[in-house]
Amino acid sequence: MIEVRGLCKTYVTKESKGFFKTNKNYLKAVDNLSINIKKGEITGLLGINGAGKTTTVKMLSTLLEPTRGDIIYDGMDIKKNEKIIKSKVNMIAGGERMIYWRLTAKENLKYFGSMYGLHGKYLNERIDYLLELVGLQDKKNIPVEKFSKGMKQRLQIARGLINDPDYIFLDEPTLGLDIQIAKEMREFFLELVKKQDKGILLTTHYMKEVEELCRYIYILNEGKLLKEGSVEDITKMSTTEDGNLEDVLLMMAKEVSIENKEVI
Numbered sequence: 198m199i200e201v202r203g204l205c206k207t208y209v210t211k212e213s214k215g216f217f218k219t220n221k222n223y224l225k226a227v228d229n230l231s232i233n234i235k236k237g238e239i240t241g242l243l244g245i246n247g248a249g250k251t252t253t254v255k256m257l258s259t260l261l262e263p264t265r266g267d268i269i270y271d272g273m274d275i276k277k278n279e280k281i282i283k284s285k286v287n288m289i290a291g292g293e294r295m296i297y298w299r300l301t302a303k304e305n306l307k308y309f310g311s312m313y314g315l316h317g318k319y320l321n322e323r324i325d326y327l328l329e330l331v332g333l334q335d336k337k338n339i340p341v342e343k344f345s346k347g348m349k350q351r352l353q354i355a356r357g358l359i360n361d362p363d364y365i366f367l368d369e370p371t372l373g374l375d376i377q378i379a380k381e382m383r384e385f386f387l388e389l390v391k392k393q394d395k396g397i398l399l400t401t402h403y404m405k406e407v408e409e410l411c412r413y414i415y416i417l418n419e420g421k422l423l424k425e426g427s428v429e430d431i432t433k434m435s436t437t438e439d440g441n442l443e444d445v446l447l448m449m450a451k452e453v454s455i456e457n458k459e460v461i
């Protein structure tokens with residue numbers, strides 16, 4: 198399990214005020230966040246734009262240093278075991294980030310595998326296994342620029358699994374995909390947690406996806422935890438008869454904006 202306790206991130210930006218003077222601005226992007234990410238299930242991290250989801254995921258995947266707080270991976274503190282933890286996590290993003298267009302599918306996986314220190318027979322076998330798994334084995338020598346959106350997304354998945362991570366961060370994984378491919382992807386992620394006992398943290402704006410995949414969700418607002426609970430319990434908070442998660446989130450966003458206005 199990943200245990201996050203009292204996590205904070207403050208961004209400091211400088212603003213120029215004339216020739217010699219600069220002002221420092223402080224923004225609390227993540228504020229005292231405590232969450233758990235368990236193996237064998239998909240946990241949702243939700244919130245409107247700018248809520249702090251990406252910042253949280255960057256800290257969990259060792260890309261960004263927290264200002265304060267603890268992140269414990271299966272009992273190991275991230276501060277003392279960064280190298281081991283780096284080898285146990287990976288990220289699958291939606292869209293076309295993090296893959297090289299001019300390289301073939303196989304060359305992409307070789308490159309990313311080498312970044313995890315993988316090489317030789319093990320890496321070649323792992324690449325073959327993953328290409329087979331995502332249905333790209335017969336396309337492995339084609340440059341990615343000739344791939345369709347769905348094929349690129351399959352390659353993203355293979356890339357995110359290259360180091361056989363225990364924990365996977367899914368960042369809008371079905372962004373821009375057609376209904377059929379998005380459905381296939383969701384089934385694939387469910388299999389990953391059920392059959393391979395991976396722990397997945399999902400950030401997405403598609404509430405239908407959350408309803409289908411997640412058991413437990415955390416809702417962030419301006420860096421703070423607004424609500425947490427099972428999808429079932431949170432959905433029950435809807436005030437409409439055929440209520441769904443989207444209604445609940447919209448209701449919460451409205452409440453927060455009214456409270457903020459009252460404070461002002």
Ligand SMILES: Nc1ncnc2c1ncn2[C@@H]1O[C@H](COP(=O)(O)OP(=O)(O)OP(=O)(O)O)[C@@H](O)[C@H]1O
Nearest residue numbers: 208210224226244245246247248249250251252253
């Ligand atoms: N490198 C940075 N420097 C300064 N401020 C930043 C930086 N990255 C993010 N922020 C700010 O931190 C806050 C949280 O941003 P973050 O990207 O974590 O939110 P998010 O929930 O992922 O949003 P989205 O859904 O739009 O991706 C925002 O106000 C954002 O403008």
